[in-house]
Amino acid sequence: MPSCPSPDFSHLDRVGYLFGYPIGHSFSPSIHRAVYETLGLNWAQLPLPSTDMEHFLELIKHPQFYGASVTMPHKVAIFEHLDELTPQGRDVGACNTIFLREEAGRRIYCGTNTDVNGVLEAFHRNVSSPTATLHNRPGMVIGGGGAARSAVYVLKKFMRCPVVYLVNRDAAEVEAVMSWCTQQNYGDGLRYVSTVAEAEQLEAPGAVVACIPNLPPATPAELEVRKIIEAFLAKDTKGALLEMCYHPSPHTEIGALAEKQGWQVILGTEALIWQGVEQDRYWTGREVGKEGVERVKAVVAKLLAGEGPHL
Incomplete structure (x- = not known):
């Protein structure tokens, strides 16, 4: 059962994860890096190539955690560990995004599906x-x-x-x-x-x-x-x-x-880009804007051309 050590994010203001296995082909962390650079945020999404659900559930309790992309094999298994699901996440029956909200000083873990x-x-x-x-x-x-x-x-x-x-x-x-x-x-x-x-x-x-x-x-x-x-x-x-x-x-x-x-x-990269932009809207509470979208598209084009790591 693949797991991995806890990542070091002491240099970051906020941290998110890409949780799944395998994820070596994913463009996700690079897409979100481009958004955060545009918005001037010292945030990052870190890859967590793992099937260790308990380890992930511990990591997301950290005060600096802002949210996560969830991919196979966890899109359904994560349901029982969430406090809330959006109607979209519930109707599709798969969660690819965890985001947070606060209620009476308590952190609420919410799931949705931005593939839609x-x-x-x-x-x-x-x-x-x-x-x-x-x-x-x-x-x-x-x-x-x-x-x-x-x-x-x-x-x-x-x-x-x-x-x-x-x-x-x-x-x-x-x-x-x-x-x-x-x-x-x-x-x-x-x-x-x-x-x-x-x-x-x-x-x-x-x-x-x-x-x-x-x-x-x-x-x-x-x-x-x-x-x-x-x-x-x-x-x-x-x-x-x-x-x-x-x-x-x-x-x-x-x-x-x-x-x-x-x-x-x-092309499928279009769906990839827009689901990622929607994730960042949930996580940051801000619109990515035209500049951010263009930067994301440029990053994806470079990755497709084999220029630079995916993660």
Whole structure:
């Protein structure tokens, strides 16, 4: 069970953590460093590559602690250790952000999910007329994990998609997503699309979110999923596809297929940036602003080019 020693943060005014394992590929500490430099804060997010929950729970009691990014495998396990969840965190069923508030001199540990903000802002800040071109049309989510739930939440709650197609190699994973979303009252209109023939008969989606690794299909189920995706992308009416995968590159096979068919492709780094900016709004109580966002984008571009460490 990986753990790590307590980090030294005596040189900092406030400290946060990136808690998960593995996290060696994460851009998160670099993104937040850029924000704090812009805001003039002597803060830092420190990597905590660990599965040791008890150690983490001790670290966050420190007076200098301001909040944490929580990633796999802790996004659900952290729930029982929090005092409060935002409606967004509760409905998605995963916490990627811990922030603090004070009540009667007591520190309250709160959880939320800013992946939702990342997906929503990625579409709204990159599509010229999202309300006209994406809202109130079918949506589509490729995948069946926690990111898929966040994507469904955005498509149903904010983009008002009457139907959301779910495309995934594993029917049981899709059933789990549909069951969860139904329990949280945003499961109406979810439809598992399991064959090419079915896809060919359906209306074209407007917004598509791809939440699977960038690997070539190998098994029969994976090959069928790829054919279903191609059938949707080939329809006459186009839209925008957000590719959530960004490591080791945001340029993926599915993105290339969509671009070839005339779709607007939004890179996963866009969702990464906007979920991080939303985290810093929770932690600092301040808006990051245009300068901060531009600095974050420059940092991400350098990291993608292999210039500098991720952590």
